[in-house]
Structures are given as structure tokens and as C-alpha cells.
Amino acid sequence: MYYFDPHIHMVSRVTDDYETLAKMGCVGMSEPAFWAGFDRGSVDGFRDYFRQLTEFEAKRASWYRVQHYTWLCINAKEAENVSLSREVIAMIPEFLDRPGVLGIGEIGLNKNTKNESIIFCEHLDLAMKTDEQILIHTPHLEDKYQGTRMILDMLCDDSRIDHSRVLVDHVEEHTIRAVLDEGFWAGMTLYPVSKCTPERAVDMIEMYGPERLLVNSAGDWGPSKPTAVPDFILAMRLRGHPESLIRRVVYENPLKFFSQSRNFHFTPPEVYQPAV
Amino acid sequence: MPIPLDAEEVLNREFLEVRARLLQVAAALDRLDRASGSVEADARLTKISQALAILTEAEGDRAERIQHVFSRPYDAKWLGPFKKERMNS
Ligand SMILES: [Zn+2]
Numbered sequence: 001m002y003y004f005d006p007h008i009h010m011v012s013r014v015t016d017d018y019e020t021l022a023k024m025g026c027v028g029m030s031e032p033a034f035w036a037g038f039d040r041g042s043v044d045g046f047r048d049y050f051r052q053l054t055e056f057e058a059k060r061a062s063w064y065r066v067q068h069y070t071w072l073c074i075n076a077k078e079a080e081n082v083s084l085s086r087e088v089i090a091m092i093p094e095f096l097d098r099p100g101v102l103g104i105g106e107i108g109l110n111k112n113t114k115n116e117s118i119i120f121c122e123h124l125d126l127a128m129k130t131d132e133q134i135l136i137h138t139p140h141l142e143d144k145y146q147g148t149r150m151i152l153d154m155l156c157d158d159s160r161i162d163h164s165r166v167l168v169d170h171v172e173e174h175t176i177r178a179v180l181d182e183g184f185w186a187g188m189t190l191y192p193v194s195k196c197t198p199e200r201a202v203d204m205i206e207m208y209g210p211e212r213l214l215v216n217s218a219g220d221w222g223p224s225k226p227t228a229v230p231d232f233i234l235a236m237r238l239r240g241h242p243e244s245l246i247r248r249v250v251y252e253n254p255l256k257f258f259s260q261s262r263n264f265h266f267t268p269p270e271v272y273q274p275a276v
Numbered sequence: 277m278p279i280p281l282d283a284e285e286v287l288n289r290e291f292l293e294v295r296a297r298l299l300q301v302a303a304a305l306d307r308l309d310r311a312s313g314s315v316e317a318d319a320r321l322t323k324i325s326q327a328l329a330i331l332t333e334a335e336g337d338r339a340e341r342i343q344h345v346f347s348r349p350y351d352a353k354w355l356g357p358f359k360k361e362r363m364n365s
Contacts, residue, residue, distance in 0.1 A: 112348075117358060145347035153355045174343035200339065206279045238289075240280030 001243065002269055003250035004028040005229050006257070007106070007135070007169055007187055007216035010057050010068070011049075012037075017219070017226045022064035024230045027269050030258065031057060032071040032106035032135050037221050039078050043087040046074065047094075054098045067266055069258065071105035071135045072096070079110075079119035089119075089126055096130055102261040103127065105135025106169060109147040112139060121154055128160045133261050136168045138175065140194045148175040152182060165260050167214065172196055176204055180212060185257050187214040190228035198228065198235035205236070210248050214257065301328075 002025050010018070010031050021029075031053060040046060053070040061068035072095055074088040095101055107123040109116045127134050139147035151168065155161055163183035171179050171186045172195065179186040188201045196204075201215055219226030229250055236246045258264045281289070305324075308315065315321060327342045335341075 114358065114361070118362060121362070142346055142348050145344065146350040149350045149352070150354060153352075157355060157359075172343060173337075173340040174347065203339070206277050209277050 001025050001233055001247060001250070002027045002271075003229050003233065004030075004254040004258075005216055005219075005226075006030050006167070006214045006254045007032060007189065007218055008226060009034055009218065009220040010061065011052060012221040013219055013226055015060060015063075018061060018064045018066060021226060022066050024227055026066055026229070028067040028069070028254070028266060029061065030069040030071065030102055030135075030254075032137070033073050033075065034106060034137075034220065035075045035077045039081070040084075043084065043091055046088045047091060050092075050095045054095060054101060058100055069100045069102050069261075069264065071103055072101060073104050073107045073123055074119065075106065076108045076110035076116050076120070076137060076139075079116045080113065082115050082118060085119040086122065089122055092126060093130060096132065097263070099263060099265075101263050102258055103133035103135060103165075104130075105133075105167075106137035107134065108137035108151060109139050110137075110143070112143055112147045112150055117150065117154065120151070121158075124154065124158055124161065128158070131262075133257075134161075134166045136166065138168060138170045140170070144170070144172065145174050149178065152178055152184075155184070156182060164212075167257060169216065170195055170218075171204075173200070173204065176208060180208060183212075185212045185214065187216050189216050189218045190225070190232060191218055192223050192225065198232040201232055202235050202239050202241070205241075205245075205249060206239075210245060210253065212253070212257075213249060214253050215249055 005021070005026055008029050008031060010029065033049065033053060036049065040049070050072055053072070057070070058068040072092050074085045079085045092104070104123055104127040107120055109120060124134070136151060138144055138151060148168070155166060167185040167187055168179045169187035170189045176186055188204060189195045190198055190201060205213060215229055215232050217226050217228035218224055225231070233246055233250060255266060258266070323345050326345045330338050330341050330345065
């Protein structure tokens with residue numbers, strides 16, 4: 001089955017992973033800007049990173065016929081440095097018209113601090129002024145519930161924001177309902193230890209239905225599995241769910257959400273239809 | 277949304293997995309007992325006990341309720357003071 005991974009950090013993966021993903025049916029992916037494993041020292045560090053995302057990763061993906069898209073921001077971890085964050089936010093518009101840039105992300109909270117919240121709001125402001133979609137990171141483990149609720153409070157307090165153009169990622173059992181109830185899109189991240197498993201993601205599909213729900217692997221520097229979306233596809237099949245429902249979650253839903261970005265130009269793979 | 281498998285099929289599929297995971301938890305708690313030193317006052321142990329208690333209850337939504345056991349509290353009134361402070365800074 002063809003699928004789209006809506007949240008995967010390919011800068012931290014080797015080229016072999018692109019090959020494996022392509023073999024498993026991955027035809028498209030979107031890569032949000034995130035933490036590089038260390039704090040960057042200057043705005044130029046981010047400028048180079050955005051070039052890597054918009055130029056090199058798109059090219060590397062194309063070697064395997066995978067269509068690569070990206071999101072730009074300074075992530076929540078580095079947002080603790082307010083002055084650097086403001087320099088990065090001022091620089092982002094240089095890149096917003098590049099091919100494949102889908103919007104602002106992954107912005108959000110990490111330890112739910114005041115500085116993180118300030119920079120989150122300033123990113124929202126940028127997204128509204130530039131008419132961009134938004135992709136949101138919610139914190140991990142014990143910070144997730146508090147951080148997700150704070151993020152929803154800030155989003156709902158800004159009347160300019162169209163909720164159907166915002167994707168809130170890393171939802172779990174205790175945060176998914178609030179996100180969907182407010183009309184946002186929700187992403188379930190399949191990740192060893194700190195997030196969700198394929199089986200629990202299937203449970204959430206069964207409990208909430210497929211509307212505005214996405215599944216991603218997040219594949220990054222940490223222990224993570226870039227092929228987690230195929231694991232989810234198999235878990236759905238083993239639980240007896242129809243191919244049409246699986247396809248909706250892993251292919252049609254991402255296309256529907258991303259199509260709202262002006263730089264999303266996707267060429268669907270040719271599907272062979274035998275003459276009867 | 278209706279789920280395709282009935283209860284017996286779910287139990288057949290999950291029984292060995294659940295058994296294995298319960299043993300994993302039991303062995304980890306035994307390991308804690310055997311180790312030197314004491315973590316009795318550690319708040320994480322209390323959370324583990326609360327989560328185990330939820331597992332034995334008949335009420336549903338166990339995963340969601342256990343998530344809340346391991347979550348920091350959220351203050352629904354945080355936004356007003358934050359906005360005021362942001363405006364003044
Ligand atoms: Zn991420």
C-alpha cells in the first residue's frame with residue numbers, strides 16, 4: 001500500500017532508510033524543523049539547516065522517488081533562547097516561497113515554560129501574517145498533558161487561526177479528544193518508549209474514527225523506527241480493518257491536510273489497473 | 277466505530293502478550309525488592325501503584341486514566357496572567 005509519512009526527520013537518517021521506506025510503499029513525507037541534538041549558536045546555523053531541508057533532503061528523497069516536503073521554525077527546546085528565536089523567526093520568510101515548504105513547524109512546547117510560550121505565540125503570529133499552515137509538537141511523558149492543554153489554550157485564544165489548517169502531533173490517549181473536539185488535525189507518533197505503539201494507534205482509530213487523524217513515525221536521532229507507519233498498516237490489517245480505512249489514514253488524510261498549503265504539489269503514483 | 281474482532285478473538289490474540297507484560301512488570305518490581313538501598317519515598321513508586329490499581333478496576337478507559345497518573349497537573353487559569361505579563365514585557 002502506498003503511504004505518506006507526515007512527520008519524519010530524515011536529516012537524522014541515512015540514505016538506506018530512504019531506500020527501505022520507498023520499498024515499503026512510502027511515496028511522500030513531510031519533515032518538520034526540529035532540534036539537531038545540540039543547541040545551535042546563531043541564526044546562520046538555522047539558515048544552513050533550512051537550506052539542508054529545502055535543498056538537500058528533497059534531492060536525496062527524489063533519488064528514491066519519494067516526494068519530500070518540509071516545515072520551518074525554531075523548535076521549542078531552543079526557544080528558551082528568546083533573542084535567537086526572534087532572529088530565526090525574522091529570517092524564516094526568506095524560505096517560505098521555496099518549493100515544498102508547507103508551513104511553520106514543528107512549533108510547540110517542551111518543558112512548558114514562559115519563554116517557550118512566548119516564542120510559540122510569535123510563531124503563530126508569523127504564520128497568520130504569512131498565511132501558512134501550522135504543525136505542532138506536543139511535549140513528551142509527564143509534560144504532555146499540561147503542554148497540550150496550554151497549546152490548545154493559546155491556539156483557541158487567537159481568533160485568526162483556522163483550526164482545520166493546524167496539525168497537533170504526538171497525541172496520545174489523554175490528549176487526542178481535546179485536539180479533535182476543537183477541530184484541529186491530530187497526529188499519532190509511533191515511537192518506542194516515550195510515545196504510542198501501533199496497537200494503541202489502532203485503538204484510537206477505533207475509538208475516534210479516521211476523521212482528521214494521521215499516523216507518523218517521527219524517525220529522528222533517538223531510538224525510533226522510520227518504518228513505523230508500515231507497522232501500523234499491518235496492525236490495522238491484523239485487527240480486521242478494511243484496506244479503504246487504512247488507506248484513508250495513511251494516504252488520503254495526509255494529502256487532504258497538506259493540500260491546504262500553497263506549496264504542496266504532489267504527483268500521485270501511477271496505480272496499475274488490470275483490464276477486466 | 278465498530279471493531280471487527282469480537283471479544284473472544286481479542287482475548288485469543290492478546291492473552292500471551294498481556295501475560296508476558298504482566299510478568300515483565302512483576303519481575304521488575306521483584307528486582308527492585310532485591311536491590312540494595314531503598315526507593316520507598318520515591319514518588320514514581322506511588323505512581324506505579326496507582327497505575328496498577330487502575331488495571332484491576334472494572335471501569336474502562338484504563339489507558340487514558342493511567343496517562344493522567346503519569347502527567348503533571350494543568351492549571352486552566354494560566355493563560356490570563358501569561359498574556360498580561362507578555363503585554364507588559
Ligand atoms: Zn518531530
